[in-house]
Amino acid sequence: MSNWTEIGNLNDIPRLGSRIVTTKEGDIAIFRTANDTVFALHDQCPHKQGALSQGIVHGSHVTCPLHSWVISLEDGEAQGHDTGCTKTFNVKLDGERIFLAV
Amino acid sequence: MANTLVVIGNGMAGMRTVEELLKIAPKKYNITVFGAEPYGNYNRIMLSPVLTGEKTIEQIMINDRPWYEENNIILHAGANKEVVNIDRRKKTVTAMDGTSVNYDRLLFATGSNPFIIPFPGHDLHGVIAFRDIADVDTMIEVAKTKRHAIVIGGGLLGLEAANGLMKQGMDVTVIHDLQVLMNRQLDPPSAKMLEVSLEERGLSFKMAAKIKAILGDESGNVTSISFEEGEDLPADLIVMAVGVRPNIALAKKVGLQCNRGIFVNDTMQTYDPRIYAVGECVEHRGDTFGLVAPLFEQAKVCANHLAEYGIANYRSSAVATKLKVTGVNLFSAGDFTSNENSEDIIFQDPKRGVYKKVVIEDDNIKGAVLYGDTIDGSWYFQMMKDGTNISEIRDRLLYGQAHLGDSGTQGANAVSNLPDNAEICGCNGVCKSDIVNAIASKSLFTLDDVRDATKASASCGSCTGLVEQLIADALGSDFNETETRKSICRCTDYSHDEIRTAISTNALMSFQAVSQHFSFSSPDGCHVCRPAINYYLLAHWPGVYEDDSRSRFINERTHANIQKDNTYSVVPRMWGGLTTPAELRAIADAAEKYNVPTVKVTGGQRIDLLGVKKEDLPNIWKDLNDAGMVSGHAYGKSLRTVKTCVGSTHCRFGTQDSMGMGIEIEKMTWGSWTPAKVKIAVSGCPRNCAEATIKDFGVVAVDSGWELYVGGNGGMKVRVSDFLTKVSTEAEVIEYAGAFMQMYREQGHHNERSAPWIERVGLNYIKEELIENDEKRKGFHSRFLESQKYAQDDPWAERASKGVDVIDFIPLKVIN
Numbered sequence A: 001m002s003n004w005t006e007i008g009n010l011n012d013i014p015r016l017g018s019r020i021v022t023t024k025e026g027d028i029a030i031f032r033t034a035n036d037t038v039f040a041l042h043d044q045c046p047h048k049q050g051a052l053s054q055g056i057v058h059g060s061h062v063t064c065p066l067h068s069w070v071i072s073l074e075d076g077e078a079q080g081h082d083t084g085c086t087k088t089f090n091v092k093l094d095g096e097r098i099f100l101a102v
Numbered sequence B: 001m002a003n004t005l006v007v008i009g010n011g012m013a014g015m016r017t018v019e020e021l022l023k024i025a026p027k028k029y030n031i032t033v034f035g036a037e038p039y040g041n042y043n044r045i046m047l048s049p050v051l052t053g054e055k056t057i058e059q060i061m062i063n064d065r066p067w068y069e070e071n072n073i074i075l076h077a078g079a080n081k082e083v084v085n086i087d088r089r090k091k092t093v094t095a096m097d098g099t100s101v102n103y104d105r106l107l108f109a110t111g112s113n114p115f116i117i118p119f120p121g122h123d124l125h126g127v128i129a130f131r132d133i134a135d136v137d138t139m140i141e142v143a144k145t146k147r148h149a150i151v152i153g154g155g156l157l158g159l160e161a162a163n164g165l166m167k168q169g170m171d172v173t174v175i176h177d178l179q180v181l182m183n184r185q186l187d188p189p190s191a192k193m194l195e196v197s198l199e200e201r202g203l204s205f206k207m208a209a210k211i212k213a214i215l216g217d218e219s220g221n222v223t224s225i226s227f228e229e230g231e232d233l234p235a236d237l238i239v240m241a242v243g244v245r246p247n248i249a250l251a252k253k254v255g256l257q258c259n260r261g262i263f264v265n266d267t268m269q270t271y272d273p274r275i276y277a278v279g280e281c282v283e284h285r286g287d288t289f290g291l292v293a294p295l296f297e298q299a300k301v302c303a304n305h306l307a308e309y310g311i312a313n314y315r316s317s318a319v320a321t322k323l324k325v326t327g328v329n330l331f332s333a334g335d336f337t338s339n340e341n342s343e344d345i346i347f348q349d350p351k352r353g354v355y356k357k358v359v360i361e362d363d364n365i366k367g368a369v370l371y372g373d374t375i376d377g378s379w380y381f382q383m384m385k386d387g388t389n390i391s392e393i394r395d396r397l398l399y400g401q402a403h404l405g406d407s408g409t410q411g412a413n414a415v416s417n418l419p420d421n422a423e424i425c426g427c428n429g430v431c432k433s434d435i436v437n438a439i440a441s442k443s444l445f446t447l448d449d450v451r452d453a454t455k456a457s458a459s460c461g462s463c464t465g466l467v468e469q470l471i472a473d474a475l476g477s478d479f480n481e482t483e484t485r486k487s488i489c490r491c492t493d494y495s496h497d498e499i500r501t502a503i504s505t506n507a508l509m510s511f512q513a514v515s516q517h518f519s520f521s522s523p524d525g526c527h528v529c530r531p532a533i534n535y536y537l538l539a540h541w542p543g544v545y546e547d548d549s550r551s552r553f554i555n556e557r558t559h560a561n562i563q564k565d566n567t568y569s570v571v572p573r574m575w576g577g578l579t580t581p582a583e584l585r586a587i588a589d590a591a592e593k594y595n596v597p598t599v600k601v602t603g604g605q606r607i608d609l610l611g612v613k614k615e616d617l618p619n620i621w622k623d624l625n626d627a628g629m630v631s632g633h634a635y636g637k638s639l640r641t642v643k644t645c646v647g648s649t650h651c652r653f654g655t656q657d658s659m660g661m662g663i664e665i666e667k668m669t670w671g672s673w674t675p676a677k678v679k680i681a682v683s684g685c686p687r688n689c690a691e692a693t694i695k696d697f698g699v700v701a702v703d704s705g706w707e708l709y710v711g712g713n714g715g716m717k718v719r720v721s722d723f724l725t726k727v728s729t730e731a732e733v734i735e736y737a738g739a740f741m742q743m744y745r746e747q748g749h750h751n752e753r754s755a756p757w758i759e760r761v762g763l764n765y766i767k768e769e770l771i772e773n774d775e776k777r778k779g780f781h782s783r784f785l786e787s788q789k790y791a792q793d794d795p796w797a798e799r800a801s802k803g804v805d806v807i808d809f810i811p812l813k814v815i816n
Helices: B012-024 B044-052 B065-070 B133-145 B156-167 B188-201 B249-253 B292-306 B377-386 B391-399 B432-441 B447-454 B464-478 B496-505 B511-517 B529-540 B554-558 B581-593 B614-626 B658-669 B730-747 B754-761 B763-770 B774-788 B795-801
Strands: A004-009 A017-023 A026-032 A038-042 A056-058 A061-063 A070-072 A091-094 A097-101 B003-008 B029-035 B061-063 B073-077 B083-087 B092-095 B100-102 B105-108 B112-114 B127-129 B148-152 B171-175 B204-206 B211-216 B222-227 B232-234 B237-240 B244-246 B262-264 B275-277 B282-284 B320-322 B330-334 B343-349 B354-361 B364-371 B423-425 B568-570 B598-601 B607-612 B639-644 B678-683 B697-702 B705-710 B722-727
Touching: A026 A097, A038 A091, A056 B529, B003 B012, B003 B100, B012 B029, B012 B061, B012 B292, B044 B133, B044 B156, B065 B073, B083 B249, B105 B292, B127 B133, B133 B148, B133 B156, B133 B237, B148 B156, B148 B232, B156 B171, B156 B188, B156 B237, B188 B204, B188 B354, B188 B364, B222 B237, B262 B275, B275 B292, B320 B377, B330 B377, B343 B391, B354 B391, B364 B377, B377 B464, B391 B763, B423 B464, B432 B447, B432 B464, B447 B464, B496 B511, B496 B529, B511 B529, B568 B614, B581 B607, B581 B614, B607 B614, B614 B795, B639 B658, B658 B678, B658 B697, B658 B730, B658 B774, B678 B730, B697 B730, B705 B730, B722 B730, B722 B763, B730 B754, B730 B763, B730 B774, B754 B763, B763 B774
Parallel strands: B003 B029, B003 B105, B029 B073, B105 B275, B127 B237, B148 B171, B148 B237, B171 B204, B262 B282, B639 B678, B678 B697
Antiparallel strands: A004 A097, A017 A026, A026 A038, A056 A061, A061 A070, A091 A097, B083 B092, B092 B100, B112 B244, B211 B222, B222 B232, B320 B330, B330 B364, B343 B354, B354 B364, B568 B607, B598 B607, B697 B705, B705 B722
């Protein structure tokens, strides 16, 4: 069973931006897209562990700041010819409140 | 319900259009494809390597049968599936075997047919063209048992066929009707060098020959060829490679307007608006096409209109060619025939086997022929397409751009001789065989394709020339040297300049306005166009447009440089490279307080604190601010440093106060955002200890004043700056520095350093704007000062003390 934890409000994250949630297992990046969908990924690029939370968000993707790998926010998969996958976490909105399954 | 698209022709142009369409509108059509060859779509330009035995048919397949199934495309392939009729009123096509399909949109991609000259005996068994897999099979089969091959036609395709047949063990003679081989690409001297080189490899030539007849035996097999001059040559196989004709029989039959090819407009539409055409079968504004680069551009435009996006226009463009014969380096582009208005610049070194000719008209390159040393082909080609004024570099033009031999490529300049395991891309560790194999196995055509697939030249880019050469070697004449119009990114076809113009003329004030105006495929763009357009908006609307931090690369958003372990570096500004004991003390204190693991002196005369955690950034900035220091912008596409030497203040050779001048320039220019980073230096005498001649803007003091230099670069591609002008007063130095900054800010492309910008527009143009026109220079300078009014707030202080973007530095939540 998922353990839903309230982590903040939608407006705490800028549109096309990201904030991190620190946990004992490492940082989780919470993303907000242009249409206010939220996603949660382990804050590590599968390539060289760049912090995805620091990347540029576009559509439902984020570009890693270190070597420009493009990672899907939906399933954590690297796009294009790059291969690799970042762990995703369940996240949901209840009104404006954001809940993360950890 | 999806509409039906029927494609006639299962070749490269037709399938490229389908692929482009699937990319942008995958569900719009049910697609049916008719092809007269019994295969999937293969890479026709790779037939030469198949003939030489360097590749197999399987290796040159682009779309195999399962691809059609995966994409729900119905493929009717085979000789009896040739489309024989179209009913344009009922909108149906019918194949030879009676298969009939209705269409909503129809795409002609029927390609071309090889031209067969109707000599007596042209229909004998053993007289073939060089066009498809069947022809190649025939050649390989004949070569197993027979000896004498004749190739008629000394053009690109004929020479490739001849080379292949020779590799298959045949004695090959090439018959050409003129004295000049590849006469559409080469001039007489280079053609002669090619002829000699191919003769050394074992080919025979019969030039300016007039064929009388092809002769055969009683069972109809070819046996020999006879000439008007009265001589005969034995022939077991004759390959005619004398050009192609657009395949327009069907189009003509059903009443589509044709001339040499099927007429299409700029949207690839024929006279029947439901029918489109692409590839070798079309005629666009009087041109027909034979190379792959324009076909792919047409495919993109056509797909755009089939998808009803309605924004792309096809403009035919200059093409460059290269011969796919291993070991022969040859490049040709544009119009290289001289006329009374043009001038030839020629370099000839017969012993090394090098010949270069560049044709100039009105200070622009009109065409180029290179033999032996083709490394600068793409450079000439780019300048030709950009219309770069070359008068300033005329004296050096033929010695090349010297763009190879740069860091990381071990000085290599001819990739064909490198071993397979030679490292080409030093940043990403990609060796030659990785690239060559990827080009073949993944059907890559462009530099972007190769960068995506292999990462070669995708980082610093200094090996781009080598990678381009490898692509050219593999694809020969069909290599798409450089995109004609460089689009800003994959979200759109529009270029940097087109977008900048629209921002101004249509008063676009936000990324969304730009992306809507140009119908970007992705409404919030990507990591390439967002920062670029954010910069263009900022540069065009100073004080009006609000910088969008979410469109900034992390370094510019966080005002610190991200490191490999996700920590940051902090570089406070030291005006003109000067500091004080108090500043040094504050830096030392901050380094200790925040446990900075590495403290380093930079190349730009300041101090770098490396390994700072993100959450510590506002605090360390606060401490540095309190000691009077501000951001050094060591992280941005912005003014970095103004490096100085001591100058007349202390130095016994110094002629002027270079430190004072450096500080004054830095005070004026700091904080400004630019297309790419900008480095400035001021030296106090011609000994030039501040290395001002490898900076974007360099000042060298002389006894009588100041020399100004522009466009230098000391990085991956060293470029010594160009002398701009000499001025006598300090005020003039300041005015020129500001004017140059602003001209670059207004006209450079995002991510384009001043060196390539100047090479693109030409130094002459810079001089016209800045030197010859006082009013323009003063205008640039005052616009620079105006935009600086909004730029010179210290971003560190804003974040450390004024509450800007504070949430960027703290976690959303801490879960223990």
